[in-house]
Amino acid sequence: MSEAPQRSLWRRARRWAVLFLITYLGIVIVFWFLERRLVFVPTSTQEEWLEPEDRRSQDVSFDSADGNKIAGRWIPPETPHHGAVLVANGNGGNLTHRGGLAADLRLATGAGVLLFDYPGYGKSSGTPSENGCYAAGEAAYKWLTDEQKVATSRIILYGESLGGGTAVELATKREHRALVLIYTFTSLPDAAKNRFPFLPAKTLMRTRFDNLSKIAKCPRPVFFVHGRADTVVPFSHSEQLYVAANQPKEFVRLDGIGHVRLPGELYLPALVSFLNRHAP
Incomplete structure (x- = not known):
């Protein structure tokens, strides 16, 4: 090949390389600006606000330290001795979409159940x-x-998916009976890397929820549930958290189950048995 065609070929290659780099940086910038919209997917009351599935439910509210008014829904316990389950939701919907979960937890444990919504x-x-x-x-x-x-x-901290980050954070700071983690990720950047492997999520993301670095600081019993068919949060995330967690701990592994609302019969009997074995 003569010198002139070689120069032409290199010029075209450089142009394609520059175009690829500009396109990639553009995608990264778009994801950086859209991060919160991708992480948090709230449902407003105008979009949907469901009636409770347990007739004993009471709508409540309380103030957070950052000045926000937080909405909650409370089902009282059978007796004060039964304590309460504090449920931290996943990233989508609102607390009314967990009415079935709250009813199942109340029936299985006898404990009161408090659902609450994140800001927004x-x-x-x-x-x-x-x-x-x-x-x-x-x-x-x-x-x-x-x-x-x-x-x-007598407070059980229960976190599903994104809510596992809130539950783990609470468990490192507040006294509690047990920590329950339902398909929880090691960290949000790790979970994002699974969905978007072409992005530098570990350095790009500002929202962290770094559960793997905190789980060993949780001193009370920990109960894990994860479906092996989960394509949103890989099953391996709970495996890593389980290894890093302190005893006593238990892991319910569910074959053929993805990232969906879990029927209570798949794990609640095992949870109640675990709690009974490790009563306060």
């Missing part, structure tokens, strides 16, 4: 963020202990 979800004020989720969780915990006089040693 349902009736809660503000806009969603990682710190906002933590502040809402703290406010919900404080409402249980201050308003309902639930003993701290």
Whole structure:
């Protein structure tokens, strides 16, 4: 090949390389700006606000330390001795979409169940963020202990998916009976890397929810549930969290189950048995 065609070929290659780099950087910038919209997918009351599935449910509210008014829905326990389950939701919908879960937990455990929304979800004020989720969780915990006089040693922290981050954060700081994690990720950047392997998620993302670095700081019993067919949060994330967690711990592995609302019969009997074996 003569010198002139070689120069032409290299010029075309450089142009394609520059075009690819500009396109890739554009995609990265778009994802950076859209991060919160991709992470948090709230449903407003105008979009949907469902009636409770348990007729004993009461709509409540409390203030968080960051100034937001947090909406909650409370099902009282059978007796004060049964304590309460504090449920931290996943990233989509609002608390009314967990009415079936709340009813199942109340029936299985006899404990009271408190659902709450993050800022910007349902009736809660503000806009969603990682710190906002933590502040809402703290406010919900404080409402249980201050308003309902639930003993701290009888509070079960329950987190599903994104809510696992709020539950783990609470478990590192507040006394509790047990920590329950339903298809929870090691960290949000790790989960994002699974969905978008072409992006530098670990360095790009500002929202972290770094559960793997915190789980060993959780001193109470930990109960894990994860479906092996989960394509949103890989099953391996719970495996890593389980290995890093302190004893006592238990892992319910569900074959053929993806990232869906779990029927109670798949794991609640095992959860109740676990709680009974490790009673406060």
